[in-house]
Amino acid sequence: MSQKVLLNEKEVNIILHRLACQLIEKHNDFSNTVLIGLQPRGVFLADRLAKILTDDYKVKNIKLGHLDITFFRDDFRRGEKPLEANTTKINFLVEDKNIVFVDDVLYTGRSIRAALTAIQSFGRPNEIELLTLIDRRFSRHLPIQPDYRGRQVDVINNEKVKVNWKEHDHEDAVYLIEK
């Protein structure tokens, strides 16, 4: 198993600020916008973006939620390992809101498909966009594309993209791991 650094801490930081600015460009003061981090690993990115928007760009009252899609996945009983659920934390209705789904890596698109179904349990949003740090090109199983992307990479199927976060893994970095 070998691994290669795709993005280092400095590059991750620059990309996060660019993504934050793109969000502001589209959503202005975020009065009708909510950020939804997808469990398990999208929540670190969502929390970080919310922090950058609040601290560095003085956007007030950002609504932030965490969505777990386990019970909405299409591979229940199909994998070797049982699916383990995580916490959903959405303490507001998303009725008529503009939602931005936030996830670390976009691969097959199946998680996003599940998230699109799962979010309906919390109301009918006005629109839904997708933000991902890493977009794995040519690997989609479904017609799903990001609206905001950090970096597009070409990765073959037996390779894995791993995003590390300071809060959880003691560093900000993105690795390409060859199995």
Next chain:
Amino acid sequence: MSELSVNHLLGIKYLNKQDIQLIFETADHFKEVINRPIKKVPSLRDITIANLFFENSTRTKLSFELAEKRLSADVINFSSGQSSVKKGETLIDTVNNILSMKVDMVVMRHPNPGAGVFLSKHVNASIVNAGDGAHEHPTQALLDSYSIREKLGDVKGKKVVIVGDILHSRVALSNIFALQLQGAQVMVCGPKTLIPKYIDKLGVKVETNLRKALNWCDVANMLRVQNERMDISYFPSTREYTQQYGVDKNLLDSLDKEITIMHPGPINRGVEITSDVADSKQSIILDQVQNGVAVRMAVIYLLASKIKQ
């Protein structure tokens, strides 16, 4: 540790501590789901579940059915009253006929102890015991422990007294196993005639004085007097039972500390507990009912994830 050690839920005695922990953690997620505006998830959309009730039930049947529907399973119901069982069909034949319609899981209540175990050896489906005679009622015990955990933070180290008709109660036996597995101390309390001989061999304390029992415990689980199972007279009269083993507000207020009151239902108001106790803030009876759906969703979800395609 994300898989149950068993393929059926036949009784608490077949589970280990990690299984209970996993069921509770999964139930936490489902409790969040059933408090959403839309209370349904699609996980089990390709699973069919048969609810076979060879004995009357309101709450358990509704709770199971709701849990199954909230998981998007297809559900078929069967009550022995309106069935061919009356015409002399055997249990295996009845169930195999139902399974040949491609059913993946069976939830069964049956008046004979061991009916679930018997079935699990003879038919090819996941079995959930929803009560077998006076033997076990595992999902009730799980939701009772889950409710204690929710109210008091942890089950470990807590003192729980089970009051009433221990002899005829499947809830009592499952609760004893579940509570002990999680490190709680258990006492049973009731008239001598309704306490099985040798129950102390299970490691539970036995007490016939209700006031002493209540002063000892953190939680009192009040059982119903099961008149329908009593072939002989176990106590002189209902009134005398109430005088000695009924809990009213005066008794509750005169205790040294505030205890939590539970009841698996259905309540005989004025017999084992009075209305003002059942409706007091110390009572978590309605929480038990809500938690029942979440816990049953967890059990069904975890068992279904072990059914291979």
